[in-house]
Amino acid sequence: MNETSLDARREKGEMNDHAATGAGAAFRSAFPVTVPILAGFMFLGIAYGVFMNVSGFGAGWTFLMSLLIFAGSMEFVAVGLLLGAFNPLGALLLTLMVNARHLFYGLSMLEKYKGTGWKKPYLIFGMCDESFSINYAAKIPEGIDRGWYMFFVTLLNHAYWVAGATIGGLLGSFVAFDLKGLEFVMTALFVVIFMEQWMKQKVHDSALLGIGISVLSLIVFGADKFIVPAMIAILAVLTLTRKGMERKTAAAGEGGERA
Amino acid sequence: MTMTVSQQIIMIAVVVLGTMATRFLPFLIFPPGRPTPEYVKYLGRVLPAAAIGLLVVYSLKDVNVLAGSRGLPELVAVAAVVWLHLWKKNMFLSIAAGTVLYMILIRL
Structure with a gap:
């Protein structure tokens, strides 16, 4: 049971010798898994950007908030906070409550994110509902570096969200195409992941x-x-x-x- | 707008800080170098299934079963996803077909 020293070595990134060569392969196996998120985040991101725009915030604000907060529902809540009275403590408490579920994700990922070296802070930073559930349930193929795999899942999801939000912010109220219902892609994803867990x-x-x-x-x-x-x-x-x-x-x- | 730009930046910083606190806290309390308590390891084993269950409910939380379509499109689409996934076990197919079906149902 001498896991500790091994983990300590992994933490320092000493076991990532082959990581750089495995990045491309990891990207290729991670991308297909994130395609449903691409659809969902484009839709929700655009909706968020449009919402920001009509609330009086330019695309620059939308870009920064989607990049830094990266927690979909909280960003919608944050628009309301920005339009209300200046109350940082209230905002902090509300944020902690809306995002409390992340605590469960962290406890669930303590083991899985071990040994991912420099990628670990980013994996935790980007642990939204979708990145958590995909990385938790991922059947990472043999020979694929799991650190890079989870890194790309997180990075791609992050990129989709920022891109969608910024597009929405730039287009503003010009967005007219009817994609109502596309947000169900998230429910479907969570149901499928729930079933995958169930069967396992x-x-x-x-x-x-x-x-x-x-x-x-x-x-x-x-x-x-x-x-x-x-x-x-x-x-x-x-x-x-x-x-x-x-x-x-x-x-x-x-x-x-x-x- | 009642807030100045610097006040708005402070508010955004607070939201970022709060979000990051919920994501980083477990990793800061239980660093990899030290042995994790058995109770926390136990939670790490059993919590994910419950957390994903919570997530399913969370993504359906705004469905109103008492008014409008009474949650029927959601019910039918979720059932379709479950059935398709049991049958074909193809993640992408289940998600795509379920979503398209939902988008059709809410337009009927």
């Missing part, structure tokens, strides 16, 4: 818990406030049932799945 795991308690508690919380607290209560309840149930869950997953032989 023998114990479905946690997946069912995630859906069940979230739906319950949505009904009780409404669309704007349900995430934090849902997260707390999920954590509480997973913590209280830990013994049973550990026994079940060990019996199903999933313990070493991500070793």
Whole structure:
């Protein structure tokens, strides 16, 4: 179990000797996986850019905000913040609440992002819903450098979002084409990733818990406030049932799945 | 607009800071050099499935089942995605067909 020294070496990037040569191959296998995001982010990005434009912010602002925040729903919320009163503390609290789900992503990716060297800060910076779910569920082909693979998934998603937002910001209200409903591409992506996980795991308690508690919380607290209560309840149930869950997953032989 | 440009820049910086805090915090608390507590490792194993479930619900959170189309287009399109994916197991096909179907359904 002497993983620590290995991880420390990986962290320093000493195991990335072949990384540069593997970048091209990693890009070629990462790109197809991000195509649904290309469609979704172009649509949502343009919608965001247009929204910024009609709210009185030029394409420069849109470009910077999409580049630096890179959290779709929060950027829509931020437009409202910018038009309201100057209240940094309130803005901080609201941001923490809207984006609290990222904490779960981080805990889930602690192992997967290990050993990615200099790419790690960027992987964490760009860990939006889509990058997290794709990188988490990715079946990275044999021989492909996983650091570069996850890096390109994140980078491409980031580029799609910034490009879409900036295009929307430049076009403003001239955008007339009817793409209503294209945002469903995100729902479809999450459903497919949920199924991929489901088929890979023998114990479905946690997946069912995630859906069940979230739906319950949505009904009780409404669309704007349900995430934090849902997260707390999920954590509480997973913590209280830990013994049973550990026994079940060990019996199903999933313990070493991500070793 | 009630804010000055520098105030707006501060507001954007705060939103960036808040977002990054939620993304970096777990990695800062549990750095790779030190052994991660067993409880956190356990969470790392069981949380992803729940988090992706939460994400599915999150992406459907604005569906109103009491008014308008009552969430029928979403229900049918999600069912189509599930069925197609069980059948063909082709990620891109499931997503593309489901989305096109949804775009058609909301125009009917």
